[in-house]
Amino acid sequence: QVQLQESGPGLVKPSQTLSLTCKVSGGSISSDGYYWSWIRQQPGKGLEWIAYIYHSGRASYNPSLKSRVDISVDTSKNQFSLNVSSVTAADTAVYYCARDNRLAPVTRGAFDIWGQGTMVSVSS
Amino acid sequence: EVVLTQSPGTLSVSPGERATLACRASHSISNNFLAWYQQIPGQPPRLLIYGASSRATGIPDRFSGSGSGTDFTLTVSRLEAEDFAVYYCQQYGSSPYTFGQGTKLEIK
Numbered sequence: 001q002v003q004l005q006e007s008g009p010g011l012v013k014p015s016q017t018l019s020l021t022c023k024v025s026g027g028s029i030s031s032d033g034y035y036w037s038w039i040r041q042q043p044g045k046g047l048e049w050i051a052y053i054y055h056s057g058r059a060s061y062n063p064s065l066k067s068r069v070d071i072s073v074d075t076s077k078n079q080f081s082l083n084v085s086s087v088t089a090a091d092t093a094v095y096y097c098a099r100d101n102r103l104a105p106v107t108r109g110a111f112d113i114w115g116q117g118t119m120v121s122v123s124s
Numbered sequence: 125e126v127v128l129t130q131s132p133g134t135l136s137v138s139p140g141e142r143a144t145l146a147c148r149a150s151h152s153i154s155n156n157f158l159a160w161y162q163q164i165p166g167q168p169p170r171l172l173i174y175g176a177s178s179r180a181t182g183i184p185d186r187f188s189g190s191g192s193g194t195d196f197t198l199t200v201s202r203l204e205a206e207d208f209a210v211y212y213c214q215q216y217g218s219s220p221y222t223f224g225q226g227t228k229l230e231i232k
Contacts, residue, residue: 047169047212047223062220063125096168106175109216110159114168 002027004097004115011121012091018084018120022097029078030055035100037111038071038082040093048093052100053080087122094119126151126215128224136232142201145227147213149194154217160189160198161212163226169212173198200229 008020022036029036037052051071053059059071065084073080084091095118098111127150137143147158156176161169171180173189176196186201200207208231213224 046225047214049221049223060219064220098168106155106157106178109157109221110171110174110180110214111161111169112171112174112180114170117168 002099002113004099004113006095006097006115006118008095008118008120010119011123012087013124014088014122015086018082018087018091018122020082020095020097020118020120021079022081022115023077023079025078029073029080030075033101033103035102036073036080037098037100039096039098039111041096041117042090042093050082089122092120092122125220126153126218126222128213128215128222130211130213130224130227132227133225134228134230136230137203138232139203139205141203142199143203143207143229145198145200145211145229147191147196147198147224149196149215151218152193153196153215156192156196157215157217158189158191158196159214159216160187161214162207162209163212164206164209172211203229205231 003025005023012018035052038050041047051061053071053073068085070083097115099113101112102108129148131146158176160173163169172187177189188199190197210226210228212226
């Protein structure tokens with residue numbers, strides 16, 4: 001069974017770059033038909049999709065964050081990563097990685113497997 | 125961007141009864157690509173429904189989804205203790221994917 005595990009710094013200073021990694025276990029990140037996303041949840045608020053990536057490197061971003069976000073994949077390590085630059089307090093959130101199952105058209109964009117999430121606080 | 129508005133914000137229902145949660149979209153959702161998730165505090169969301177009405181793997185049949193275009197509903201019949209949580213709708217018919225603000229289902 002595929003599992004996802006986020007890792008990251010926990011605390012980042014304003015204006016710095018936040019770097020997160022999601023390790024995929026129980027399956028290959030290079031399997032056809034699966035895209036890999038980052039989603040965040042600010043304290044007491046809803047969910048916000050940030051970006052997705054395919055094992056080929058093809059990526060898509062939420063326009064609201066696109067200028068500050070970079071998503072990448074490392075198939076040799078079976079993981080994908082997220083960098084968010086110039087962070088502010090508004091970037092304080094639980095960051096989740098999730099699998100977007102595209103084996104069937106009707107599930108393309110629905111997230112069927114999630115990591116447990118990692119809390120990131122932006123503070124000096 | 126498609127904005128999703130969920131109602132009500134909080135719903136109080138007794139165990140064993142039925143709960144009906146609504147999700148309205150600002151624009152028609154392409155192919156009815158609408159999903160529902162359940163989130164228990166401290167846990168990640170869990171996919172319940174995709175394609176507006178198809179249950180995800182392992183989801184009990186007391187959860188059902190319906191709707192099309194801009195108006196969608198999640199119904200939870202015969203509420204059990206573990207069903208009291210926050211529920212989110214999400215559209216994936218167009219980019220960027222967007223979520224509703226959530227409905228908290230609480231015990232009456």
